[in-house]
Amino acid sequence: MDCGDSYRRMDSPTSDKLTRAEPTDEERQLCDADRLQATLVRVLVGQALHSRGITTTAVIGTVIGMPAAEATKLMTSKQWRAGDVALLEAAATKLGLVVNAEGERQKTYTI
Numbered sequence: 001m002d003c004g005d006s007y008r009r010m011d012s013p014t015s016d017k018l019t020r021a022e023p024t025d026e027e028r029q030l031c032d033a034d035r036l037q038a039t040l041v042r043v044l045v046g047q048a049l050h051s052r053g054i055t056t057t058a059v060i061g062t063v064i065g066m067p068a069a070e071a072t073k074l075m076t077s078k079q080w081r082a083g084d085v086a087l088l089e090a091a092a093t094k095l096g097l098v099v100n101a102e103g104e105r106q107k108t109y110t111i
Contacts (some may be wrong), residue, residue, distance in 0.1 A: 035080045041088040046075060048095045064091035 023031065045064070049055070054063055060075065061068035068089075074087055 031080075034085055038080055038088055039085040041085065041092055042075060044097060045088060045091050045095060048092075048097055049075075062092050 043086055049060060049063070053058055057068040057072045061071035066074070071091075074084065074091070077084070
C-alpha cells in the first residue's frame with residue numbers, strides 16, 4: 001500500500017498525462033492507522049533510548065542496528081514513509097520492548 005502520492009494515467013488511452021490518484025476511504029484509514037502506529041512506536045522507542053541514556057546518533061544506530069544517519073532519519077522524521085512501522089517495530093524488539101499482538105493493527109508496547 002502506498003500512502004504517499006500515487007499517480008495514474010488519465011482516462012484516455014492515448015494520454016501521456018498523469019493525474020493524482022485519490023485514495024479510497026479504506027486506503028486513507030489504513031494509511032492513517034499506519035501513521036499513528038509509526039508515531040506511537042517512535043515515541044516509545046525514543047523514551048526507551050532516553051531512559052537508558054542513549055542520546056548520540058552513532059550509539060542509537062548501533063543499538064537499533066542501522067547506520068547512524070538512517071536511524072536519525074527514522075527517529076526524527078515528521079513525514080511518514082513506507083516501511084517505517086516495520087523498522088520501528090524491529091528497533092523496539094532490539095531494545096527489549098515487549099510487543100503483545102492482539103490483532104493485525106493493535107499492538108501494545110511496554111517498557
